[in-house]
Amino acid sequence: MKRVLIAALLLVALLCVLPSPFGSGGAASAEDLVSGISQDTIQITSNYTGTDIVVFGAIERAQGTAGRGIVVVVRGPDEPMTVRRRDRVAGVWVNRDAARFEGLPAYYYLASTEPVARIAPAETLRRYGIGLQALTPSAVGSHHDPEPFRQAAIRYHQRSGLYAENPGSIDFLSETLFRARVPVPAGVTRGQYNVEVYLFRGGEVVSAQSTPLFVDATGLERRLFNMAHDAPFFYGLACVFMAMLLGWISSVLFRRPA
């Protein structure tokens, strides 16, 4: 893992030093970004307890660190969710109002050189979907002001480690070579994730790169999950059969000699 990483970093460093075959004419003077990830798939196995991926990158034709901002965003697949608010009814806490959201990601992690509000104006951040406050659902089903419900959804995911914003967490190996460690906890959803790296200068995006990351279950976990959804009847029967078999075995094993 570590060796792969070093090799990858060297490759990126090499790419920066070598003259780019595409770089010609006016574009040659512009700052550009090259990035990669330590692994392009995460396999959820039976002992999966979460893992870290490393996003690394290099800046070509760097123009100094002043006024420069780097943001790494890892965004999971969108997931419909329902947020409910409990109210006290006759002394008991009951779910009353609800809001349904579509277009909020199941996972969102942000690493940046400094708090994003200092890197770019709110309008720009919202346009690129950068930062937890810029997460806006595409569809809302609610009879009430959805804002407190949206805040609650963000809070909920932050508590379970699925949403995080981590300014100042980008390590610089040199002035132009950087990396960010992204934790992927155990509760992640399967699907396609996107790793986005943005280079800001003076509050504007100068260069950006997006790489897909796949999270999928493998082996037995995958087969069991598929079976539970594709053949639920036989899956249920298998559960019952297993329970009866184990019950029978135990009663034979513990049977007292008469």
Place this chain on the structure above:
Amino acid sequence: MELYLPVAEMSVNWLLLIALGTGVGFLSGMFGVGGGFLMTPLLVFTGIPSTVAVATTLSHVTASSMSGALAQWRKRAIDFTMAGVMLGGGVVGTLFGVWLFALMRRQGQMDLIVALTYVIMLGSIGIIMLRESLATLKAYRSGVTVSRRLVNRGWIQALPFKMRFRQSRLYISVIPPIVIGFVVGALSAIMGIGGGFIIVPAMIYILRMPTNVVMGTSLVQIIAVTAITTVLQATSNYAVDIVLAFLLVSGGVVGAQLGVQAGAKLRGEQLRLLLACLVLAVGAGLFYQLVARPTDVYSLSEGVP
């Protein structure tokens, strides 16, 4: 020590879950109950979604009832006719319960219904058991024997559709067993329990079945109801986690056998008193969760119901 649960989609400490299965199995073996009423709340407490907890606990109950039923079967202490009649009501009750479960889940009131049903059931049964066992203990000390078999069967005898239950030495209407079966089937789907703590008193006090066949017959009924409910929960709610079920069951069957041996050393009244306290404690804990201010009044569920 962490293991990924494919349906619950989360990692859990498998040692903890086997220990939980063993502990609940021990208590269920000792008290002669399925243990679902303890298992479901405890699973929810460890962070497993309540839909998965309710649906998966059923397998634990199937397994521990299976090993108990086999022991009773060897003693020929099962009234299969009675179990069959009760199951007739049980199947309909189960279908109704699973339908209600899905409806409540869509409405977002699942957790509330589960908790409320638990508080009401555990509270009332705990109080009845506590009073009864205290009275028996007191009577025991003062040397008076309390007659269990009261003769007054009144309204039960007046019902039509009578049928002979040879093993139970009864000639009664099929309506009460069918109604009891229905109620237990519905509760099984909503609460993830086998319903032993309802069936057993109902068989003794309402149907007046002889005590020696009550245990075996109720266990057969519980196996059938939990098996049907497991399949229904798997097909309609996709809420059964087979890995979680395996962990709970493997701990549970061992614990149940140890519990039976431990229970043989205690007197019946003492056991019932202990069980009553346990039932009341779980009920009180759930009641507190209903009325205490939650840490966050907002809650989130994935997917659009």
